[in-house]
Amino acid sequence: MIALSLAEIAEVVGGQTHDIPDPSALVTGPVVRDSREVEPGSLFVAFAGERVDGHDFAAAVVEAGAAAVLASRPVGVPAIVVPDVQAALGALARHVVRRLGTTLVALTGSAGKTSTKDLIAQVLRRKAPTVFTPGSLNNEIGLPLTALSATEETRFLVLEMGARGIGHIRYLTELTPPRVGLVLNVGTAHIGEFGGREQIAQAKGELVEALPPAEDGGAAILNADDPLVRAMASRTKARVILFGESGEADVRAENVTLTEAGQPSFRLHTPSGASDVTMRLYGEHHVSNALAAAAVAHELGMSASEIATALSEAGSLSRWRMEVTERPDGVTVVNDAYNANPESMRAALRALAAMGKGRRTWAVLGKMAELGDESLAEHDAVGRLAVRLNVGKLVAVGGREASWLQLGAYNEGSWGEESVHVSDAQAAIDLLRSQLRPGDVVLVKASRSVGLESVAQALLDSGNEGEVAAR
Structure with a gap:
């Protein structure tokens, strides 16, 4: 995280300082919720869960070097006490993202989010320093923690956004407003909670509704092969870029084949050129993920050949996914x-x-x-x-x-x-x-x-x- 004093953080989150001898002391390390991840200068976020209460670790994390604890009650060591720890974490993330001015890319979809996020990150970091969601930490806690790991050097921030109901993605976009929004697909994941694919589409489309208008750089990247996603073009003021195997897609694949090992190979077409891709990942479904990543990268200034090289060398960054x-x-x-x-x-x-x-x-x-x-x-x-x-x-x-x-x-x-x-x-x-x-x-x-x-x-x-x- 960018360096902030404890006094600044308290003001941003609307908290009160307790047992802090020097409010000007800086948080220079990461913001973490796991006591095992504490480093010197960290801010430890104490969540009270059903089985584990982070407040119980307050003394140990300060002894390990944490600058302070973000807590819902005084804990006997330096702490910023707030009424709602989750809301405070979100407010801090919103403040840091706005202050950094980093280009923020957000993506959602029923399937393939994490694999696609990993591809986007591996392509973009060839161009500039990139921070991205680790694993699938895509909820109201994981997303702000990821955003807070960005620094002054970070040019691209890639955030995966999950949803289990209407309004969830809208809330996440309020914490970390994206300039580029990607919707992969609308499937049946969590359909029991949503009630139907139309409700899932309504929830996923909240991402494109949050984008800035085209004249301010907003870009909505939509799957041309999924009718429910393609229909989201009417819900955004951002410029729409289509990806897919459809001939109408701005970024598309031709001559898709699989190697003997089951790895996809195809000709990548972008508005600025074409280049060949042979992926290290397994399964034809990764073609759509790769096209989504290519559309994001093209929007952010990378050439077809640069994108193709990066996609051909990209691997899986998250565990237990193919x-x-x-x-x-x-x-x-x-x-x-x-x-x-x-x-x-x-x-x-x-x-x-x-x-x-x-x-x-x-x-x-x-x-x-x-x-x-x-x-x-x-x-x-x-x-x-x-x-x-x-x-x-x-x-x-x-x-x-x-x-x-x-x-x-x-x-x-x-x-x-x-x-x-x-x-x-x-x-x-x-x-x-x-x-x-x-x-x-x-x-x-x-x-x-x-x-x-x-x-x-x-x-x-x-x-x-x-x-x-x-x-």
Whole structure:
């Protein structure tokens, strides 16, 4: 964060200083909410959670070098006390962003936000210092913490914005007003909370409504291939740039193919030129993500050749998102277990099919959460798709939703041992350890609450220990 005195911070957030001997002392380190991340000069933000109260760590973080604690009550060490810690954190972020004048890029969408954000960051940082959301910290706490990590040297600030209801993105854009706004897609993630795709579109479109008008540099980057996103052009005063495979897109892809390993290759077209891209990421769904990143980069002054080079060299920066690892025995483990929704599940299955040509494929899948009344139909559809893509074996892990996955596969034409329902992650591990053969490809994917990353890790550990014998 830029250096601010404790007195300045107290004024910005409307707080009272307590036990601070020198209000002119500066916060020069990062703003953190995890006591393990405290550095000398940090500001520690004390949230009172259901299981852990950050106020209990106040003395320890000051002893570790924190300049002060942002708290909701006096804690016996230097603190700025406010009525609402979350609101104060947001106010501080808004103040710092406005003071910096950094070009702020915000993105949202039902699927692919984190992967696209990582691509944008890797492209833009070739041009200038760039700060971006780590992982998927895209809510009312993670977003201001990311914004506060920007410094005077930061030229681009790339922020992922998530939403679980109408008004959430509007609130985030008030904290960190963007100049460039990107909407990737409108799918069915969290449809149970929103009530329908139209409501999801209403929420995602709050991003483009927050952009400045075109004459002030506002740019809305919209997916030309998604009708609900494309319709958002009428909701913004910003200049509209379309991306996608549509011939009407300003930034588009032609001649899309997949390498033998399942990595996308295409000809990138921008308003200022064209260049070839071959990605290191896996799956054709990354073409749309790459085009979105290219549209942002072009808007911010990068050439087609610069963008293509950056996209071709970009990797995955966030854990458990299509992490591809080959074991010493030739088994390939695809760990995509961070989260799942119907769109990302279908994309991952298609990537598995492309990667597994000539090899035996496994889809180890668990439930997709927050689908409401659509849950049965969506799980059934994913099970059926696994069969249509000729996945060698579906392992459905967990309770009721997993049984729907397996039933969909069975009804589509999978029988006998081609699909199986197991109770939990350990049962899946035991099954895979007994049946995997060298050369197999295993996809592991489910909503975060299922914890299937443990399956992927167990398979990698097994490979390293040489537990699987060649068959």
